[in-house]
Amino acid sequence: MTIDVATKEFYDSFWPKFVPIYEETKKYMLETIAERHVGRALDAGCGHGICSVVLSELADEVTAVDISTDSLATARQQAKAFGRANITHHHQDLQTLDPAISGFDLVWCWGVAMMAPDPIKVMHNLMNATKPGGVVYLGLYLKTWLSPVHEAVRHFCRTFMNGPRRKQLVCDFFTALTHVACRLKGQEINRRADNVSIQAQVEDWYYPPYKTFYSIEEIVELFHRNGFEAECIQDRLGRMKSATIFVVRAVKHGG
Ligand SMILES: C[S@@+](CC[C@H](N)C(=O)[O-])C[C@H]1O[C@@H](n2cnc3c(N)ncnc32)[C@H](O)[C@@H]1O
Structure with a gap:
């Protein structure tokens, strides 16, 4: 397995220290995710694992992956603390995601893909991991004049x-x-x-090693070219008071 070491080290030292408040994360996710019950969900770049806990209430099974082993340790502790037995955690770089990690009804990837050196590779892997009829929620940094x-x-x-x-x-x-x-x-x-x-x-x-900013149009277009119906559902309204993230919801044709 190939791992982007700079990103792993940055998130090992930063992200496990800050676990968001569960109730606030849940409120945000329930406002964002339209589905109320799915079979298999992927938390792509799970970090501290609070989003995986919320997903585990909507999905029969959750697969949580992250590049940072220390974040994964925090994520495992959170799953245990919330008594969730339907989450499995995997150490993976989304740029080289194991093709066996696939067939998801719902993919959640918030604040992750644009931190990779090759975000487009991450997005292609997420699209490939989605089942026909499945849905992707992708939160990325918006490109502006700043x-x-x-x-x-x-x-x-x-x-x-x-x-x-x-x-x-x-x-x-x-x-x-x-x-x-x-x-x-x-x-x-x-x-x-x-x-x-x-x-x-x-x-x-x-201080993150990599960051890429995108326009909403180019991401919607990327999904359309790859067999998804996509729309922007949040434009800089968001979670963690971030004025910079937009969220695209994309449904894979077929299914
Ligand atoms: C800003 S945090 C977001 C965590 C979580 N998705 C959330 O919304 O609260 C970014 C996470 O993405 C992970 N990450 C960054 N690049 C990654 C990659 N190429 N593969 C897997 N995880 C990655 C980091 O380790 C970190 O845990």
């Missing part, structure tokens, strides 16, 4: 500010900037439901 600015800052941070002290400086700088901007606008700081510190949000934003 995306190149974001990418320049991320490259600068990863190249020149990557030691522990420098990273701390970057995180403290953006935290102070956020406080000042919010005070000037008279707004509350936009804290995520998993209640991470602003510093951790900055790290999650500027």
Whole structure:
């Protein structure tokens, strides 16, 4: 099995520490997912595993995969803590997903594919893993005029500010900037439901090894070319107060 080591290491150190609040995740997923009962579901890039727990209430069986072994350990603990016996966890890179992991009625992939060096490969593997008649929910970063600015800052941070002290400086700088901007606008700081510190949000934003931004049209078009009926169901409204993710729902023809 080939694994993208940089992404694995980033998520090993970051993601298992922050488990979102189950009730908030469930509310968001039930508002997003139209299906109320399916046979087999795939949680593609399960992270902390809270989404897998919610999926396990809608599906007979859930397959949860992630590149990060530490995230998978947290995901296994969550499944146990919630008493869910119908979830199996697999260490997989979605770019080289084992073809035996397939035949899903529902595929959930939120905030994952665009973090791979080859996101299109991930999306093709997700489409192949979906049964005819099955449905994919895909959440990706939206391309805007700010995306190149974001990418320049991320490259600068990863190249020149990557030691522990420098990273701390970057995180403290953006935290102070956020406080000042919010005070000037008279707004509350936009804290995520998993209640991470602003510093951790900055790290999650500027330090992942890879990020790609997409337009809604190109993703809808990609699904159409590959035998799916697709539509954008959320445009930057979202979970974790993220103003940057859009979600496409795509149903595979046939079935
Ligand atoms: C931002 S988290 C999202 C977690 C979860 N999907 C959620 O919505 O809460 C991204 C997750 O994707 C995983 N990931 C990133 N690239 C991956 C890849 N190529 N294959 C499998 N998992 C990957 C990371 O390890 C991390 O756990």
